[in-house]
Amino acid sequence: MTIKEAKAEVALFMKRTYDRGLTTATGGNISMRFGEIMLITPSGKDKGSLTADDIAEVDLATGENLTPDKKLSIETDMHRSVYLKRGDVNAVVHSHPVFACLFTASEEKINTTLIAESYFLLDEVEKVPYRLMGTPELAEAVAEYAPDHNALLLENHGAIAFGKTLIAAFDRLECLEQAAKLTYLSHAVPTRGINKEERDRIAQMR
Template structure:
């Protein structure tokens, strides 16, 4: 892949999440897979809204060694590297703190209500990973059980991470996570979330092939999860 082009895409994505209020100060991190061995990632301690392309770091995915660039890779680099190792289809990752979605994460509430057709088609549900100290090796361990079937995960008391086959896709998924959280929050304030039926969810999951969507998706398992949830309650 063209490293310079991808570097400029990361800079633009950083500006978008900053301007959208998904990050403040030096929060958040973004990375793109360059090839099977290398990742371009944002450095630690740099505002995503004011980055320059030459500030990005080229890092070896296996060793974590910085090949090009000055400074330290993002404190969440272990999370990025772990996702790339376990998901060879993932080409880009965005981690941010979108306020409403992060509010759900702080409250310990996953975005797993089957109410929004667009979300069901694109991502299914958005689970909540248990808390782990940011910037530590413990963080990817808490996320690992969710990699296989989810392209978006809430991090308890922390934020959200999204992944895609391109940086644009990963960025759009982060925007969708926040939009979903805002809508569900509003519905909760109005007193009720009207979920779709199992049959309606089945049709939406089947529609993925019509739209040519790829990547991880919990598929019909989300109906199973809902039934289990209902049985427990």
């Protein structure tokens, strides 16, 4: 894959995130590891109409903006902190899905045991304590949780998901929002989650 093709993929998945109602016009950000460079969506642009030419480049080791004509996302440090902590992660998706965001402001946890897919992809979803968006403190907090999780809630903020590929990270984010919605709806319908024995079997499939 060329860097141009990689940038086009980042732009495509940002558009998918917006088109599926998982973020607002200028909210959220997506990145991809490309060798020693991080490709990331810019700040202040319509996330539903990005192209490869809009995607910024950042030196992973130093954090330097290699495309100074582009304004970096305020969450660049958060994305970079995940890559520095997780060598197996090549893509990060951060957005503000409605139902997941509801649970970022609640003491209740998202129940990932209602369907097998969410437990398989997400295990249990933890919440990163509130840190102001776009700050080094938020980046540090996410980095602390990243080694043990592939999807996280950010208290009073949003959600973030990681993966070896963009489709894997996006799939986790979409599954997280589905699990949040199911948890919310489960208050209206009697439900039962997958039992411990079956959860253990699912865990062995990861």
